[in-house]
Amino acid sequence: MAVIQSVKVGNRVIDLFTFQGEVMDEKKWATTHVSGGGGIGYVHAGSGYSTPRPVTSKTTTHDQFFVRSDDGQERAVETTNADLALRKGHRVTLLLGIEKGKEQGPCVAIYNHTTSDLTLINGDIKQLAFPSNVAGKLFMFLGWVIALWVFLGTATHQGIGFFFISIMAVFGLIRYWRRKKYNATLHGAIDGAILQIKNQK
Helix, strand or coil, rough: CCCEEEEEEEEEEEEEEEEEEEEEEEEEEEEEEEHHHHEEEEEECCCCEEEEEECCEEEEEEEEEECCCCCCCCEEEECCCCCCCCCCCCCEEEEEEEEEECCCCCCEEECCCCHHHHHHCHHHHHHHHHCCCCHHHHHHHHHHHHHHHHHCCCCHHHHHHHHHHHHHHHHHHHHHHHHHHHHHHHHHHHHHHHHHHHHHH
16 A cells, blocks of 8 residues: 555544555445334323334445455455445555554545546545544533533522533534534545546556
């Protein structure tokens, strides 16, 4: 793999690597998750009520394929809901984002040289730009719970509760702004890398 570009996202540096080769094998399948049904209610002595729960389903499309480079290296790729259009024999370039100091990272884009199709793996791009942080999510959740508990607890504590709610709202806005900024920064670097890939002979 070759580093095609590096980008600073927040206090992290992400290297964008390319891996080019021929698709050796590819398969696509779908899974469906069904939830709901039944209902909730209360019946006693022949009377009561019942509220039905609607049945919902969600279908997820999966792609798995293998790419072999000119020097014989192989790489397996799996994507979810990427809507890939490729088959065995197509020549593709994988664009991988790896945080500096780490050995592995997700495939963030796939360029098909045979069909000139570009596929961005947006879910992995967002996760790479702003990784999910369990501690951060727990802090936000507990912060909101405490703020609302204080605010709704007693009238004498509503001022303090409102102060805590304001602080949590500011934290939420900062977190949203940082996520949006980091995502835009990484997208810009990926766009530049894709342009280089397309111009490669």
